[in-house]
Amino acid sequence: MADMQRVSPSTNKAFETFINAYASQYGNDTLSxxxxxxxxxxxSETQKNKYRRMGRVQLVNMEGDDCMSCPQKRRRKPRCAPKPRCAPKMRCARKPRCAPKPQCAPKPRCAPKPRCAPKPRCAPKPRCARKPRCAPKCQKPGPVTNNGYLNFLRVYRRKHCGLNPNDLVTKGARAWVRLPECKKDRYRRQACKVTCNPRHQRRKECR
Structure with missing residues (x-):
């Protein structure tokens, strides 16, 4: 304890330098x-002055009994001998390349075939004469009715077979208007033979 009291305070830079150098060599534990x-x-003061002048340095080699009190350095384990390297593998010899195959001689080209003479064209066939168009079929006239105008259309339809129903009614009505009364009575008499209505039978044409 008396020795510990003589130690300079931690603010002494020379002591810090010495302790750091000592700890780097012998360890940083409490006993060290x-x-x-x-x-x-x-x-001695001369040895302390060296640490005051220098920064972090190794411990000064001490002679005599002072060095006997220093702890021995830890011996490092001897390094293992390096493993022998494996011998490089022998490369296989390359296979000899096959000799190139002899190329076949080119085949002789065949002689071109002679072209055939063009065939003579056939004479054009004479066109057939067109058949005459058939006359339009007439529609059935239908039965006789009790109306003189409709009976007139039965006859008008036979004479004009190619007309449409609309044209037939339109043109038939104009022809009925231009028709004289004596000819209209003829179609009215046909209606009198078919009708059963007594009022129609009392007409002049039906008497």
Whole structure:
């Protein structure tokens, strides 16, 4: 404890430099630091002045009994001998390349075939004469009715077979208007033979 009291305060840079150099060599545990403090007190002023002038340096080699108190350095384990490298593998010999096959001689080209003479064209066939168009078929006239105008259309349809129903009614009505009364009575008499209505039978044409 008396030795620990002699140790300079931690603010002393020379002591810090010495302790750091001591700890780097012998360890940073508590026992090593205590021994480092004791060793600092045993140093002479000239040895302490070296640490005051220098920064972080190794410990000064001490002679005599002072070095006997220093702990021995830890011996490092010997390094393992490097493993022998494997011998490089032998490369296989390359296979000899096959000799190129002889190329076949080109076949002789066939002589071109002679072209056939063009066939003579046939004479054009004479066109057949067109058949005459058939006359339009007439529609059935239908039965006789009790109306004279409708009976007139039965006859008008036979004479004009190609008319449409609309044209037939339109043109038939115009022809009925232009027809004289004596000819209209003829179709009215046909209606009298078919009708059963007594009012129609009392007409002049039906008497």
């Amino acid at each position: 630091l205590i021994q480092g403090g004791k060793l600092w007190n045993r140093l």
